Amino acid sequence: MSPRRVTLAEVAKAAGVSPTTASLVLSGRGREMRISQEVEQRVLKAAEELQYRPNAVSVGLRTGTTRTIGFVSDTVATSRLAGDMIKGALEAARDRGVMLFIGETEGDPELERNLLQAMHDRQVDGIVLAAMYTRTIKVPKEITASPAVLLNALPKQPSVLPSILPDEVEAGRTAARVLLEAGHRDGIHLVGAGPRARDVPPGGVAAMERLAGIREVLGEAGVTIAGGCLCADWQPQEGLDATRAILASGRPRALICFNDRLAFGAYQALGEHGLRVPVDVSVVSFDDHPLASWMSPTLTTVALPHYELGRKAVDVLFTEIGHHRAGAAGEAEVHRVPMPVRTRESVAPPRP
Amino acid sequence: MSPRRVTLAEVAKAAGVSPTTASLVLSGRGREMRISQEVEQRVLKAAEELQYRPNAVSVGLRTGTTRTIGFVSDTVATSRLAGDMIKGALEAARDRGVMLFIGETEGDPELERNLLQAMHDRQVDGIVLAAMYTRTIKVPKEITASPAVLLNALPKQPSVLPSILPDEVEAGRTAARVLLEAGHRDGIHLVGAGPRARDVPPGGVAAMERLAGIREVLGEAGVTIAGGCLCADWQPQEGLDATRAILASGRPRALICFNDRLAFGAYQALGEHGLRVPVDVSVVSFDDHPLASWMSPTLTTVALPHYELGRKAVDVLFTEIGHHRAGAAGEAEVHRVPMPVRTRESVAPPRP
């Protein structure tokens, strides 16, 4: 079944040189160490013919660096969000010839500790600690055993770790501008949070920041928010209920839903009342859930850049690893990744 | 930042014994090798106090087994399906104290080769080769370097690898029975494939098998399929179009949609024609996409057991690794994982 792997010693013997020489040639230090052209060619030929590949475990033991990083998240399965984030991380890792360990903690601190230890036991070069929904987390002290970054999360206590986050405030501004630019000034309702700055569900930072951006832009434009409805869990059912409540007390001209699932529920409520999107009511939302392009009409939404978040996290992690090797301390910088708007069919100018 | 790891040698010195003794005690072979109670206690105490953890890289080099497996899939991001499969694999791995490398090939054979090599370079104990949509795949020869299993995929050429697949034929039977048990015998239309056995989109095995199960059960009950519509890609838009076509030529009493996205489109088409689900038309589907429980009315669907598939794959992989260690050859067994029906609101008896 598995033909034993070829070792460096075997390559050396085939080329008629010492393992030292073979190692030097194959690690590109041949020139530097004055290995002759001829010997160099012999070694390369032998390696090629024997299909030599260095044993990464051995290299890891010898050099202390394994070209491996860990990706630890609270949950990996819920929604495809996680998938895209992992995909971004994966590709950034691949670009560097690095492999990814993954693990999930399910929010259990003990599992998290065990996982981090298991990764450090395997000598990972660094760790991405990710949250699936943007929030503040308690940074486990085990993380300090290697360079690390926080993805989609902010440290509860001050910490030296850099964070990578979507730029939610700007996303809020974007959503508001989409409506303003379409000509909306009246009857703008919020579904999920607001209208006051303090009307946010507990825990998540997304709600707070999106709301801040929305309020800022509408405020500056002299537009007052017609109403808002705080939802705890941002599921379709709540969007349905909230929108029904709004409809019971008047006719909205535009809705800013705090995510696409809420918008999905909102569509249903509007349908019940015979209101058409976007002719009667414009809808703009956040996340760019796959759902958003299936809804009818398709939903204009400010996208969570999961893929880019994942990539960025690995990029930052590698500069962190670089600092670490150079003996420098890490910086607790916060990196914000832009959230692009996906313009679709759900926004139109208000009817006169 | 990172306090250097404690080594076995340091534990041994602290306990005043040789590294050999320390190793023996810590690997539980103390009794067997006649280490005295007293020395054993000293070693354990030292290890505890120094917080000793074995360096997995070193152990990997020495023993050749890394307690690490690889999970290679064509795509990890599309849909949450992947997530659940990985989650299942992850938990099964965790139960065994094993870590998971992940990688994705994007269907590129060269990437796949590189990935498998990179994993073997790191001495993984085994590999799960997964497809996100059930299909037949070309098994790369690099896979033979370690034990392996196929997840959600069948080998194109005969192979020694075991496969783990959802039981799609039985799922087809289940869907058909759901309608029969509700009392449906007439006006049953298929959306996505059928009505003839050969009306399936190319590539996927799910369509063929689901259709076979449906035809078997309906046939045995003496029920004829009223019609069917082959769709290539199983997206909402196609479900919409297909259902419109069906409605143009008559009134269906029940739809079997080949997946939930098609059903989503079908709902829209039915809505356009003023037909209510399930009063006028019953709908049953496959996959149990998250969408299914958001639709209104909620959708009765036969679930893809992604989580269980992932778990099962790792379970089978480990028996495979066991065989391998015992020197036995692998068996190309096909394991079928049941697909449970999620009964919701979209099926009702036909109106008289």
Add this chain to the structure above:
DNA sequence: TCGCACTGCTAATACGATTTAGCAAACAAA
């Protein structure tokens, strides 16, 4: 002829564990 620098390569060690083979002491049997 001697010393010196340079060229081109290798011996030996280290990384951190596991495992084989074996040693010294104590004791028992002959």
Add this chain to the structure above:
DNA sequence: TTTGTTTGCTAAATCGTATTAGCAGTGCGA
């Protein structure tokens, strides 16, 4: 006293690579 057995531990080799230190040979100037 010798021989053999058991007990309780350790020395040394090993896994596959990277790296430091150094060795033999050559050419050159003095």
